[in-house]
Amino acid sequence: MLTNTRSDRVKAVRxxxxxxxxxxxxxxxxxxxxxxxxxxxxxxxxVRDVYVTPEAAERHPAIVEAARAAAVHVHEVSPEVLAAMCDTESPQGVAAVCRTLDLPLEVVLAGLPADALVCVLTNVRDPGNAGTVIRGADAAGADAVVVSDASVDVYNAKVVRSTVGSLWHLPITVGAPVPEILDALRERGIRLLAADGAGTTLLHEADLTGGHAWVMGNEAWGLPAEVRDACDDVVRVPIHGHAESLNLAMAATVCLYASAEARRTSRPD
Structure with missing residues (x-):
């Protein structure tokens, strides 16, 4: 068992x-x-290494068994060591060092189906929002998430936690400038739908058939005019109550589920 909180291994993980x-x-x-x-x-x-406390190993034996079956190194550590490794105060007894999983933009786009559903995050800075959008995209059956160069790092600990595992479920590409992303999607035949409170098209009026991408903006200022103008339509989620607006993650999930339902009804049985 690893018990030295000042070891080189602990410092490297931290x-x-x-x-x-x-x-x-x-x-x-x-x-x-x-x-x-x-x-x-x-x-x-x-997955390079899994670190688990004795209590967590007893509580989650399937994780330990699956890791060992996949020839992943499993290290038993004291709770103090795990706390020293992790970003959170209560890491729940288990953590893993993983290799980054993002793919180049061209690789992700090449693998998309004709009726692709894509979520594009532009200038999204809040880790919790970014992670929740990835989780929502996964739940809605999106084919990819594209994260622009000016957005939060998807490997930020809070982003990873907020995805609740969805980070490993669908293709993700990061780091390209927004104009390059939009041009590449358009060349692939994917329509661009800007999700913005300034939109004149309501969500239930939007054309959600065929391949399309939802372009989501910054939490505070939304999408700049040049990005909205570069899209094929600017779509607004209607507010029926007294709320001023929906936050980014909520709006993205609503839009993605609307697209998922449109795709479900248009695909042959």
């Missing part, structure tokens, strides 16, 4: 809380049983 270290090593830390379970189940080839 250092993954810094974006510069994640970028240099190509690794990040997934914390909590749900995230580690999904990583081991869906992308075990990307």
């Amino acid at each position: 250092a993954l809380s810094r974006r510069s270290v994640r970028s240099r090593t190509g690794e990040f830390l997934a914390e909590g049983p749900q995230a580690v379970r999904e990583a081991v189940a869906f992308r075990p080839e990307l």
Whole structure:
């Protein structure tokens, strides 16, 4: 059992809380049983090490068994060591060092179906919002999530936790400038729908047939005019009550589910 909170291994894992270290090593830390379970189940080839306390090993034996079956190194650690490794105060007894999983934009677009559903995050800065949008995209059956260069790092610990494992379920590409993303999607034949409170098209009026991408803006200022103008339509989620607006994650999930339902009814049985 690893018990020394000042060991080089512990320091190296803890250092993954810094974006510069994640970028240099190509690794990040997934914390909590749900995230580690999904990583081991869906992308075990990307899991380098699993760290688990004795109590968590007894509580989540399936995670330990799956990791070992996939030839992933499993290390038993004291609760103090795990706390020293992790970003959260209560890491729930299990964490995993994983290799980054994003793919180049052209690779992701090449694998899309004709009626692709894509979510584009432009200048999204809040980790919780970004992670929740990825989770919502996964739940709605989206084919990919595209995260622009000015957005939060998807390997930020809070983003990873907020995806609740969905990070490993669908293709993700990061780092391209917004104009490049929009041009690449359009060349692939994917229509661009800007989700913005300034839209004149209401969600229930929008054409959600065929391949399309929802373009989501910054939490505070939404989408700039040049991005809205570059899209094929600007769509607004109607507010029927007294709420001023929906936050980014809520609006994205509503839009994605509307598209999922349109695609479900248009596909042959």
